[in-house]
Amino acid sequence: MRRPFRLLLAPLALALVGTALAGPAAARPGHPPQPQYPQPPAVEHVVVESQLPFPALPGATASWGVLKGAGYRIEVPADWNGDLVMWAHGYRGTGPELTVDSPPAGLREHLIASGYAWAASSYTENGYDVVSGVKATHDLVRHFERTVGKADRRYLAGVSMGGHVTGVSIEQYRHEYDGALPVCGVMGDRRLFDTFLDYNAAAQALTDTPPVYPAPADYQTTTVPQMKAELGITPDPRTLTEAGQDLRALTEQRTGGERPLFEAGFASFADFLFTVYPVYPGLGEERGAVGGNAGTVYQLDADPRLTEEERALNAKVLRVRADRGSRGLSGVPTIDGRFDVPVLTMHDLGDLFVPFSMEQEYARDAARHGNSDLLVQRAIRGVAHCDFSTQEYVQAFTDLVTWVEQGVRPAGDDVLDPATVADRRYGCRFTVPLRSFDVGVC
Numbered sequence: 001m002r003r004p005f006r007l008l009l010a011p012l013a014l015a016l017v018g019t020a021l022a023g024p025a026a027a028r029p030g031h032p033p034q035p036q037y038p039q040p041p042a043v044e045h046v047v048v049e050s051q052l053p054f055p056a057l058p059g060a061t062a063s064w065g066v067l068k069g070a071g072y073r074i075e076v077p078a079d080w081n082g083d084l085v086m087w088a089h090g091y092r093g094t095g096p097e098l099t100v101d102s103p104p105a106g107l108r109e110h111l112i113a114s115g116y117a118w119a120a121s122s123y124t125e126n127g128y129d130v131v132s133g134v135k136a137t138h139d140l141v142r143h144f145e146r147t148v149g150k151a152d153r154r155y156l157a158g159v160s161m162g163g164h165v166t167g168v169s170i171e172q173y174r175h176e177y178d179g180a181l182p183v184c185g186v187m188g189d190r191r192l193f194d195t196f197l198d199y200n201a202a203a204q205a206l207t208d209t210p211p212v213y214p215a216p217a218d219y220q221t222t223t224v225p226q227m228k229a230e231l232g233i234t235p236d237p238r239t240l241t242e243a244g245q246d247l248r249a250l251t252e253q254r255t256g257g258e259r260p261l262f263e264a265g266f267a268s269f270a271d272f273l274f275t276v277y278p279v280y281p282g283l284g285e286e287r288g289a290v291g292g293n294a295g296t297v298y299q300l301d302a303d304p305r306l307t308e309e310e311r312a313l314n315a316k317v318l319r320v321r322a323d324r325g326s327r328g329l330s331g332v333p334t335i336d337g338r339f340d341v342p343v344l345t346m347h348d349l350g351d352l353f354v355p356f357s358m359e360q361e362y363a364r365d366a367a368r369h370g371n372s373d374l375l376v377q378r379a380i381r382g383v384a385h386c387d388f389s390t391q392e393y394v395q396a397f398t399d400l401v402t403w404v405e406q407g408v409r410p411a412g413d414d415v416l417d418p419a420t421v422a423d424r425r426y427g428c429r430f431t432v433p434l435r436s437f438d439v440g441v442c
Contacts, residue, residue: 045125047071047098054102057112064100067143070136071122073100075108076148081115084144084151085397086137086177088169089120090160090386091128098122103157106390107397117151119144130333133158133165138173153404157181157397159386160354163345164189167335167362174340179404181397183346184386186354188361189335190322193291195355198254199247200277201293201318203227206243211318215277224274233270246313249300255355257302258422264383264437265350273352290332292322302418337365344376344400344410346392349427350383359415376403376412379427381438391432 047066052073056062060077089101100122102108111118121140125132137156145151156177158166163185170180186192204211207230209223216223228234231244240248251273252262298314299306306314343366347359359377366375376399380392399410413429414420428434428442 043094043096043126045069045096045098047122051099057109060112063147067121068136068139069124070132070139071098071100072119072140072143073102074117074119074144074148075102075112076117077112077115079115080117080149082149082152083116083155084141084153085111085116085118085155085157086141087118087120088133088137088156088158088162088165089123090158090162092126094127096126098124098126104388104390104393107393110390110394110397116155117144117148128161128332130161130164130168133162134169134172134333137165137169138176141176153178155179155181155397155400155404157183158185160184161186163187163354164333164335167339168333170339170341170343171336177341179341179400180339180343181345181400182343183388183393183396184348184351184354185345185362186358187335187345188358190290190332191361192354192358193332194293194296194322195254195291195357196273196276197291197293197320198296198298199251199273201320202250202298202313203231203247203274204318205313205316206246207231213318213320219277220275228271228274238267246300250298250313251352253299253302254296254357255352256349256357256360256421257418259349259356259379260424260426260441261348261350261381261383261437265348265352268350268383269352289320289322292320293317294319294321335362335365337362337367337369337371339366339371339374342374342376342400342403342409344378344396344403344412346378346380346388346396346430348380348382348384348387350381351385351387353385356415363415373409376410377415378430379413379415379421381427381431381435381442389432392430395430395432 047070049066049071052064052071054062054064054073056075060075063074065072087103100120102120103111103118108118119140121136123129123132123136141154154177156166156169163182166180166182167185167187170177201211207227209227212219230241231247232238232240233244248266251266252258298317299310345359347356349356363375363377366372378396380388402408403410420426424441428438431438431442434442
């Protein structure tokens with residue numbers, strides 16, 4: 001059974017200051033800059049120790065505790081094979097309570113039954129704070145080896161923001177891990193937040209809405225409903241207008257190009273994408289604008305030649321220059337593609353929370369540093385965020401282990417060839433079980 005990983009989509013305390021090309025906010029004459037958003041007050045994070053205990057699976061021992069301000073869980077089978085799997089959780093809101101996620105039930109059962117120990121941290125901070133995840137996970141590896149035993153091999157797996165944690169960890173601690181499994185991961189780092197900006201800035205332009213950045217206080221209650229009505233993104237009936245169809249086409253191009261299940265994904269995420277404006281983190285971990293579109297060329301199809309309509313749209317869209325920050329361990333750190341261990345990823349084709357383009361960005365980054373042979377990527381025919389079955393998790397992990405131990409590189413999907421990605425059967429190979437909408441296709 002498929003169990004989509006559901007992130008906490010609570011209202012966000014946005015804290016990022018935007019810098020548009022013509023000033024702090026709006027880029028068009030006649031539209032004064034919006035006031036800068038103040039930094040939110042610091043949150044004192046506390047581990048919810050009452051939620052740390054968990055029952056061990058048969059034949060295993062469970063332990064838990066607090067380490068350097070982060071909660072943790074560890075589970076070790078009686079017949080431990082000497083290998084350790086670290087699990088990195090995804091984004092979970094901006095509240096003060098720190099909790100730990102165990103690996104998905106089916107994967108966890110497979111790990112214990114196969115002799116693998118696992119450990120997971122709450123991190124020391126909530127919010128989109130990748131550096132907290134990287135450091136807390138590294139600290140937990142050291143703690144495991146002091147208290148349980150030195151691992152022969154260490155694997156790191158992470159989901160969503162935990163994929164970002166995974167991607168950074170294998171570059172920051174180059175000799176710490178032997179293999180990595182980031183799934184539905186933010187492998188394009190800050191470029192994810194560019195796509196959130198794209199959607200809202202394009203919607204403003206397509207509906208002739210006065211451009212604003214950052215969003216004013218009434219953006220969600222006044223501006224967004226007006227734009228949705230003009231786009232046809234309404235609950236009943238949901239019939240896209242010409243402007244809405246253009247927004248859908250532009251979003252497809254900006255999130256991975258033509259591919260199966262994009263339209264189903266757009267139908268699912270069209271409302272949500274308005275809620276992540278101006279920039280999703282907004283958590284005080286990064287000052288300045290995380291997302292930007294200063295050099296973005298917006299297109300409504302795959303033809304690189306711009307039509308008059310596309311030229312007019314590009315001239316009209318609000319432009320924001322991102323403050324890229326440091327390339328080290330900042331709140332939203334860069335993934336360079338410099339790694340030296342096998343990496344296997346999975347990503348849902350219809351996911352627009354963390355879109356398929358993240359895999360394409362990662363593939364290009366890896367290729368730029370000569371690491372394509374160390375990267376295998378798999379497209380899954382899912383529409384939700386992190387919608388993976390137990391079979392898909394187990395097969396991916398098993399293939400990663402075989403690769404690490406025996407040097408046998410597993411099969412994957414080409415994520416960069418547009419014709420391949422656009423094929424109606426794309427993603428069939430590694431999607432198990434097939435969905436109802438795959439009947440007659442796969």
